[in-house]
Amino acid sequence: MEFPDGFNQLELLKTHGHLIPRGGHSLWPGKEGEEEDEEEEEEEGKHNEEWYTQREERLKGRPQDLILWAAENDRLTTVQRLLSGDPSLVHCRDTDGYTPLHRAAYGGHVAMVPTLLVAGADIDLCTVDGWTALHSACRWGRVVVATLLLHRGAELNSQTNGGLTPLHLAASHTSRSPADSAHTLELLLSQRHLQPWIVSSGGETASEVARRSGPHHFLFEMVEDSIGVLPPC
Numbered sequence: 001m002e003f004p005d006g007f008n009q010l011e012l013l014k015t016h017g018h019l020i021p022r023g024g025h026s027l028w029p030g031k032e033g034e035e036e037d038e039e040e041e042e043e044e045g046k047h048n049e050e051w052y053t054q055r056e057e058r059l060k061g062r063p064q065d066l067i068l069w070a071a072e073n074d075r076l077t078t079v080q081r082l083l084s085g086d087p088s089l090v091h092c093r094d095t096d097g098y099t100p101l102h103r104a105a106y107g108g109h110v111a112m113v114p115t116l117l118v119a120g121a122d123i124d125l126c127t128v129d130g131w132t133a134l135h136s137a138c139r140w141g142r143v144v145v146a147t148l149l150l151h152r153g154a155e156l157n158s159q160t161n162g163g164l165t166p167l168h169l170a171a172s173h174t175s176r177s178p179a180d181s182a183h184t185l186e187l188l189l190s191q192r193h194l195q196p197w198i199v200s201s202g203g204e205t206a207s208e209v210a211r212r213s214g215p216h217h218f219l220f221e222m223v224e225d226s227i228g229v230l231p232p233c
Contacts, residue, residue: 036061064092071100071116074109083119097127105133105149108142113149123154130160138166141180143187156191163201167194171206173214183215189222196223 007077056078063082067089070078079100084087093099101121104112113133117123124132134154139144146166150156157165172183188194199205210217 022033063089067092067100068094068098068103071109071112072103073089073109074107074112076109076111076115079112079115087119090116090121093127097131098128099125099133100134101125102127102131102136104141105145106136106140108137108140108145110144110148113145114152117152123149123152124158126158126160130158130162132166133160134158134166135160135164138184138188139169139172141170141184141185143180145153146184146187150187150191156188156193157195157198159198161198163199165195165198165200165206167196167206168204168209169202171210171213171216173210173216181214182219185210185216185219186222189219194218194223 008009033036052073052075055069056066056075059069063086064160067082069075070082090100099121101113101116101123104116124134132155134146134149134156136142137149157167159165167185167188170181170188173181189196196206201225207217207220210220
């Protein structure tokens, strides 16, 4: 997807962030399966084991949909069983390019992420919008998962199609917990190879995003000597 000059992907996240794909199909308007997924979203947090078992049974004949759903919902045993039967499922993607690893990352599922990586998941594979698993973890403030991904070599300064780095997403203060946002920012800002001067397609550094988006701009004092400095040649 090509973005026009001046496009601000963070503004789109503010107005349409609830539509970021979560489930077997995209929730962007007009996508097939929208009604079913919206009903499931409304029920989120109310499910018992029987509901999960029934859902798995419904998806049993669609292993790609099942592993994507299981990774998002932290059904580790199901994912392990599917991968033992067909290891290539670790590479499957939904219509928006999200893999099981992306789903596990934005869900914050600490045991699922290394399981998928050991099975051969591509840690820096991008969605159609250019999001890596690290982008997903940082957008939702999943600091433990972000730590795991960085430890396994995830690209720290990767940019989405809209020019956003994981730091931009963490700085936008969009996770549900302010503490999670702060801890994710601290994690990224402490990384030796961070490039905080990167400018998004909307013309902002992550520091500028933090200044207008949330209460954690003071954390950028950790890298203040690097902000505004021209990147090395």
